[in-house]
Amino acid sequence: MILAEEPDIEVVGEARDGAEAIRVCEQRRPQVVLMDVRMPGTDGIDATRAVTALDGGPRVLVLTTFDLDEVVYDALQAGASGFLLKDAPEERLVTAIRVVADGGSLFAPSVTRRLIEEFARRRPRAPAGLPGLTERETEVLRLIARGLSNAEIGQQIFVTENTVKTHVARILTKLRVRDRVQAVVVAYETGLVTPG
Numbered sequence: 001m002i003l004a005e006e007p008d009i010e011v012v013g014e015a016r017d018g019a020e021a022i023r024v025c026e027q028r029r030p031q032v033v034l035m036d037v038r039m040p041g042t043d044g045i046d047a048t049r050a051v052t053a054l055d056g057g058p059r060v061l062v063l064t065t066f067d068l069d070e071v072v073y074d075a076l077q078a079g080a081s082g083f084l085l086k087d088a089p090e091e092r093l094v095t096a097i098r099v100v101a102d103g104g105s106l107f108a109p110s111v112t113r114r115l116i117e118e119f120a121r122r123r124p125r126a127p128a129g130l131p132g133l134t135e136r137e138t139e140v141l142r143l144i145a146r147g148l149s150n151a152e153i154g155q156q157i158f159v160t161e162n163t164v165k166t167h168v169a170r171i172l173t174k175l176r177v178r179d180r181v182q183a184v185v186v187a188y189e190t191g192l193v194t195p196g
Helices: 018-028 044-052 069-077 090-101 112-122 135-145 150-157 161-175 180-189
Strands: 032-036 059-064 082-085
Touching: 018 032, 018 044, 032 044, 032 090, 044 059, 044 069, 059 069, 059 090, 069 082, 082 090, 135 150, 135 161, 135 180, 150 161, 161 180
Parallel strands: 032 059, 059 082
Antiparallel strands: none
């Protein structure tokens, strides 16, 4: 009902459980999937892993009543691009769908920093540096990891927002990651930035 009011969003399918969600994604090829975590049979984490592995698979926005670290961590590991609590305001849900469809990532404010720090703590890797990134790209990645938007990064390093977008695109390509969240995880894992 919420999404039916949005002229630029079309609901192409619904599913009762994870297995059906996978089938719907294979048949309908949606751009974005709103995935519940707790479902009968195949749960939302396994379904997320399966649909993001499809050729040209959709981006997944996980919806749950729980903001437990384990659930968030598992969703990110499975390939989710966003994570919202079901009690999020309607406008935040619609915004999150648009952000994820546009290639971005969006996580409930209550879990973002905690998630990244926990992920880095659980997945320690020897600092390997980030070969291939220019000095400016490394600086931009540090600012992304601090949670700054493109506009805020532009103000900080005195370049336009479009220039920042170009840097971000190059960073994602060079790191071979799908989105900003995964780039931040790499920054933490490699020791470029550290929790706290």
